[in-house]
Amino acid sequence: MGATLCAPKKKKTQVGASWVGNESENPFDLALNKKDRTLLRETWQRLDDPKDIVGLIFLDIVNDIEPDLKKVFGVDRAPRAAMLKMPKFGGHILRFYEFMEQLTSMLGTSENLTGAWQLVRKTGRSHVRQGFLEQNQNQMEKNYFEIVINVFIERLIPFLTGEQELPSSEGKENKKVRFAQNYTTSQITDVWKxxxxxxxxxxxxxxxxxxxxxxxxxxxxxxxxHQHIEISERKKKRVAEKQSEIENTAVSNEPKAQEQMFEDPF
Ligand code: HEM
Known part of the structure; x- marks a missing residue:
């Protein structure tokens, strides 16, 4: 028997509705080792107000980088200061924060790498429901996922390395208790990128x-x-052919009717 037939079968992972690969092909496994994944989780958890940071970054995205997204998030008529309170925009900031929270936890704490991969694939798929992306997303020209995440690469990483901190709001105590900085800035930057x-x-x-x-x-x-009509026509033809076949067979099998003797009229 050939070597390939004897080789142990690799476990397939179902990512969403389709079987796309083996667990050994999990991109998070390929890109990040265990230490990297622990770094991700630890540095994310160190952020004092991750939701506020995500909010600030999204404010920059819709106001300065991609104003087309204002309408998508229902903030096209709101002044910048009021945007965070708008339900769709605020909702997306919360969903984004929860996504990062869950993802870093699966990668760095529970080591559920399959779950992490599935969560990201599912989130990508679910965005087809957004008419704007369905119409405008183009991975070669304008990739909105890339645009958004690139702003995070630029704006979130300085918070993770400790180079930047949120200004403490009034009445809010500035949490100054810091973890021992056990990672260098370049390590944090590389892993997060x-x-x-x-x-x-x-x-x-x-x-x-x-x-x-x-x-x-x-x-x-x-x-x-159109296909239904074609299929039903073909079906009707087949039934008719079968019927005529049956009839013909029946006729040929039938015992020949006995010749009738008619009285000679003469
Ligand atoms: C780039 C990374 C992004 C991440 C991680 C992300 C994450 C999420 C998550 C977790 C949800 C909720 C659950 C779901 O539908 O899967 C969501 C919903 C949504 N996302 Fe994103 N998103 C991203 C980019 C975008 C972009 C570029 C748009 C622009 C059109 C967008 C528009 C929306 C909208 C409109 C919703 C529904 C919000 C609602 O109706 O409450 N997202 N996103």
Whole structure:
């Protein structure tokens, strides 16, 4: 027997609706070792107000970098100061924060790398529901996942390295108790860049696949009435052919009717 047939079968991982690969192909496993994953979680957990930081970064994104996204998040008529209170925008900031919280926990604490991969793929797929992205997302020209995450690479990492801190708001005590800084700035920067770039590629890829799948499902649906007629015509023809076959067989098998003797009229 050939070596390939004898080789142990690799465990497949279901990522969303399709089987896309083996666990050994998990991009988070490939890009990050255990130490990297612990760094991710520890540095994320050190942030004093991660939700506020995510909010600040999204304010920059919609106001300075991609104003087209204002409408998507329902803040096109709101002044900057009021945006965080708007439900869709505030909701997305919260969802984004929860996504990062869950992802860093799965990678760095529970070591659920499969779950982490599935969460990112699922989040990419779910964005096909957003009409704006469904229409405008283009991984070669304007990749909105890349645009958003690149701002995080630039703006979030300084908070993670401790180079930047949120100004303490009035009445809020500035938490100054810091963990011992056991990672260097360049280590933190490298690991977070690898991690966030993996998020970009996985979200982009799962979004593209899902959009293509939905388009092809729509095409099939649009073709369906015509296909139904064709299929039913073919079926009718087949039934008719079978029926005539049965009838012919029956006729040829039937005992020949006995010749009738008619009375000679003469
Ligand atoms: C780049 C990384 C992004 C991450 C990690 C992210 C994360 C999320 C998550 C976790 C949700 C809620 C659950 C879900 O639908 O899966 C969500 C919803 C949503 N996302 Fe994103 N998102 C990203 C980018 C974008 C972009 C570029 C847009 C721009 C169109 C966008 C628009 C939305 C909208 C409109 C919702 C629904 C919000 C609601 O109706 O409450 N997201 N996002």
């Amino acid at each position: 690898k991690f966030l770039n993996t998020v970009i590629s996985q979200m982009t890829d799962s979004f593209e696949l899902e959009r293509a799948k939905q388009k092809s499902a729509q095409t099939t649906k649009a073709l369906a009435p």
